[in-house]
Each structure stands twice: as structure tokens, then as C-alpha cells.
Amino acid sequence: MDVDKIIKKYELDKEIIKIRRHIHQNPELSEMENKTAEYICRKLDEWGIEYIEGVAVTGVVAIIRGNQPGNTVAVRGDMDALPIYEETNLDFASINKGIMHACGHDSHVSILLITARIISLLKDELKGNVKFFFQPAEETIGGAERMIKEGCMENPKVDYVLGLHVEPAYDTGTVGIRYGKMYAASDMIDLNIKGKSAHGAHPNEGIDTIVVAANIINTVQTVISRNVSPLNSAVCTFGMIKGGTVRNQIADYTRLEGIIRTLDQETRLTVREQIRAICESxxxxxxxxxxxxxxxxxxxxINNDEVARVVENNAKLLIGEKNVVLEEYPDLSCEDFSYFAMNKPACYFHLGCYSPQNGPRVDLHHPQFTIDEKCMILGVRLQVKNVISLLNKGV
Structure with missing residues (x-):
């Protein structure tokens, strides 16, 4: 079972680049990934891989059934692009104006397709089954949750789930893994404050909703600083405030919009209700x-420790211990792979994708974001190794 020989024999290192460039050039927004799904299905047909299309409208679930009993492992890759004008000047830059794969989902789909291709060539040696989730709408409505509701984790029932994300903070050839809490929960706050209008020179005759809003904004921060443990993390940010119409009038209406980010369900519910109580009081x-x-x-x-350990050990075998980063802190960004991780033991990890040849190091969602395409074949090799390990785990 020599994966590197398979990659060389079928020139999959070249194939993955072709796939990625096609998808990058033809990005589609969340819930509109129709042509991307069609392209995925064409590749699966070409390789004789079974699949179901139309899961969560534009999603695709492929499955490879082994000839021997074992676990069922799922691997996920998200498909959607972002409403961003691309500024990379690549030969294969987006042809869809104002839409760009600025978050690396083009590479995630490519890695997942080539992983499926290799697993299909190993089918006769497999114990168990492997599912491949080509998931829509990660950037917006949470396509993972919709796919789960439509049965992607059933028939056969999934035992473990794997996912990855390219990471420009890490150089190509490195992998970042975190045990336990990895990404935050996200809640959106909408706060409408209704008061009483009056002339600005006679504030005593009105109820000033801007002053109410100012008190709320300041006091809410004490929930984070005084009610959440310093060893935990949480954020409450009001990113938008709208109130008043003219400078010399007491505003009778102000609206606040913001977010809460927390790292576990207990903290999430506690912080949310404390903020509500402060606002109402x-x-x-x-x-x-x-x-x-x-x-x-x-x-x-929240990553499962056992699955994370499998990924860590396999990464060390492939790239050496010095190139595996054990991430110390969680990130207060959010990621809908969380729904898979809530459903079954899972691990989501970071794949380094930066090379100085790409130019300046820029973050995800930047109009100049791109990847070192060499990172993708490492992602494939690691995911294949992870799949094989988990298929045999506990069997």
C-alpha cells in the first residue's frame, strides 16, 4: 500500500493542480455551487466512484466500500467561494467577477477528490468504508448541519470524521494540530432600544437611547472580564450602532448589532444570558x-483527543516532529465542521500553504490570497494515512 507510488504512477501531483486551478477559476458563492458539484461528479464518474448528489441542495457525498468489515470514516471538503474581487494576477484567476476562492476551499475540494481517487485504487485492501463530503455553504448558513440533517452520517453510520484547512500562517510542509477546543461558537446579537424623543437642549424630557446604548456597550464587557475565567476565552463585540437623525435631538431609537464568541456550550449559554440580563436591566x-x-x-x-493523536502521529511520520505544530491556543473564529465534530469523534487540522514564492504572506479572505500548490499533495498523503489508521482503529 505505497501511496507515493500510486501518486507517481497516475501523476496525481499534476492532476491535483489541474483540478485546483479549474475550481479556482470558476468560483461559486454559498448555495450556488452547482457547476462545482457537476465538476466533482464528472471526476467521480471518471474514476468509477459511487456518489449521491443534491445533498443539502448542492452538496455531494461519495462513498467507497471496502471488501472487509471495519469502521466508516468520513472526510470533508468545503466548496464555496467568497464575494471578493480577486487581486492575485494569476493566470487562472477567477473569471466570475467579484467572486473568489479567498479561503482555500478550491484546494480543499482538490485534496478531497485526489484522496478519494487514491482510496478507490486501494479499495481491495480496505477494511470498512470511506465517505467524502463535498460540502456547500461553509461561509454562510452552515452546510455541514444541513448535510447531517439529510443523512450524510448514516447508511453506513460514520464512526470518525476528518477535516483540514489550508493555513497561510504556516509554511508548506508543516501541519498545525490542536487538542480539544479549537474554534468558537458564534452567536449574533440584535438589540433594539426604544426611548423618547426630545430637544437636545432639554434631555430631561426624553429618554436618550444613545446614552442607554453607551451604558450597555461598556457594561457588557464586564461579563467577559469578570464572569468568564481568565483561563477561558470569550468575546462580545458590537460592530454596528445606529441611532439618531440630527445632532440636536434626543434619539428615541438606537439599534446595536454584534457577536458573541465562546469556546464551549456551557460558557456560551451563560454569557448569552448574562448579556441579555444586563441589557434588559x-x-x-x-x-x-x-x-x-x-x-x-x-x-x-472541539477536536477529539484520540483522533487528534492519530493525525499528530501520522503527520510526524510523514514530515517529521519538528514540522508538526501543536497549537497552544484556540481561535475565536468559527467553522461549521463543528457540527460533524459534535456528531462523531473528529479532528480538524491546519495544513501549511505558504511559500515566499507566493509573494507577501496574507491572511485568508484577502483579495491577494493564494497557496503554494505543493501543499496539497501533502494534505492528500496525510488524509489517506489518517483514513487508513481510523478504518483499522478498534477493529
């Missing part, structure tokens, strides 16, 4: 009416 004391609404978004992404 300040409104009551100051005579304003408060409408507090929370829209729950992605759940916290």
Missing part, C-alpha cells in the same frame, strides 16, 4: 424598552 433603570434577540450560529469546534 439597564433599559429598565433608564426607562427604555429593550428588545434583545440572539441568532444562534455555529457551535464550538
Amino acid at each position: 439597564i433599559g429598565k433603570v433608564m426607562g427604555a424598552q429593550i428588545e434583545f434577540n440572539v441568532t444562534e450560529s455555529y457551535s464550538p469546534l
Whole structure:
């Protein structure tokens, strides 16, 4: 079972670049990944791999069934692009104006396709089954949750899930792994404050919703600084405030919009309710009416230690211990792979993708973001190794 020989024999290191460049040049936004899904299905047909299309509308679930009993392992790759004008000047830059694969999902799909290709060539040696989740709408509505609701984890029932994300903070040839809490839960706050208008020279005759909002903004931060352990992490940010129409009038209405980020479900619920209580209490004391609404978004992404250890050990075997970064801190960004990780033991890890040949190091979601394409074949080799390890785990 020599994966490197398979890669060389079928020139999969060249194939993965062709696939990535095609997808990069033809990006599609969340819930509109129709042509991307069609392209994926054409490749799966070419290789004789079984699949179901139309999962969560534009998603694709492929499956390779081994000839021997064993676990079922799922591997996920997200497909959607971002509403960003590309500024890379690549020969294969986006032809869809204002849409760009600025988060590396083009490489995730490419890695997943070539991983499926290699696993299909190893089919006769497999114990168990391997599923491949080509997932839509990671950037917006949480396509992972929708795919789960539509049964992607069933028939056969998935035992373990793997996922990765290219990471420009790391050089190509390195891998970042974190045990336990990795990404935050995300909740969106909408706060409507209703007061009473008056002339700005007679504030005593009104209820000033801008002053109410200022008190709320300042006091809410004490939830983070005084109610969340210094050894834990949480964030509450109000990124938008709208109130008032003219400079000399007391504003009778102000709206605040913000986010809460937390790293576990218990902290999430506690912080959310404490912020609600503060907003409503300040409104009551100051005579304003408060409408507090929370829209729950992605759940916290928490890696399973056993699966993370499998990934760590395999990465060390492939690239050496010095090139495996054990990440010390979680990130308060969010990622809908969390729904898979809540459902079954899972590991989500970072694949270094930066080379100085790419130019300046820029972050994800930047209009000049690109990857060192050499990183992708390492992602394939590691995912194949992870799949094989988990297929045999505990069997």
C-alpha cells in the first residue's frame, strides 16, 4: 500500500493542480455551487466512484466500500467561494467577477477528490468504508448541519470524521494540530432600544437611547472580564450602532448589532444570558424598552483527543516532529465542521500553504490570497494515512 507510488504512477501531483486551478477559476458563492458539484461528479464518474448528489441542495457525498468489515470514516471538503474581487494576477484567476476562492476551499475540494481517487485504487485492501463530503455553504448558513440533517452520517453510520484547512500562517510542509477546543461558537446579537424623543437642549424630557446604548456597550464587557475565567476565552463585540437623525435631538431609537464568541456550550449559554440580563436591566433603570434577540450560529469546534493523536502521529511520520505544530491556543473564529465534530469523534487540522514564492504572506479572505500548490499533495498523503489508521482503529 505505497501511496507515493500510486501518486507517481497516475501523476496525481499534476492532476491535483489541474483540478485546483479549474475550481479556482470558476468560483461559486454559498448555495450556488452547482457547476462545482457537476465538476466533482464528472471526476467521480471518471474514476468509477459511487456518489449521491443534491445533498443539502448542492452538496455531494461519495462513498467507497471496502471488501472487509471495519469502521466508516468520513472526510470533508468545503466548496464555496467568497464575494471578493480577486487581486492575485494569476493566470487562472477567477473569471466570475467579484467572486473568489479567498479561503482555500478550491484546494480543499482538490485534496478531497485526489484522496478519494487514491482510496478507490486501494479499495481491495480496505477494511470498512470511506465517505467524502463535498460540502456547500461553509461561509454562510452552515452546510455541514444541513448535510447531517439529510443523512450524510448514516447508511453506513460514520464512526470518525476528518477535516483540514489550508493555513497561510504556516509554511508548506508543516501541519498545525490542536487538542480539544479549537474554534468558537458564534452567536449574533440584535438589540433594539426604544426611548423618547426630545430637544437636545432639554434631555430631561426624553429618554436618550444613545446614552442607554453607551451604558450597555461598556457594561457588557464586564461579563467577559469578570464572569468568564481568565483561563477561558470569550468575546462580545458590537460592530454596528445606529441611532439618531440630527445632532440636536434626543434619539428615541438606537439599534446595536454584534457577536458573541465562546469556546464551549456551557460558557456560551451563560454569557448569552448574562448579556441579555444586563441589557434588559439597564433599559429598565433608564426607562427604555429593550428588545434583545440572539441568532444562534455555529457551535464550538472541539477536536477529539484520540483522533487528534492519530493525525499528530501520522503527520510526524510523514514530515517529521519538528514540522508538526501543536497549537497552544484556540481561535475565536468559527467553522461549521463543528457540527460533524459534535456528531462523531473528529479532528480538524491546519495544513501549511505558504511559500515566499507566493509573494507577501496574507491572511485568508484577502483579495491577494493564494497557496503554494505543493501543499496539497501533502494534505492528500496525510488524509489517506489518517483514513487508513481510523478504518483499522478498534477493529
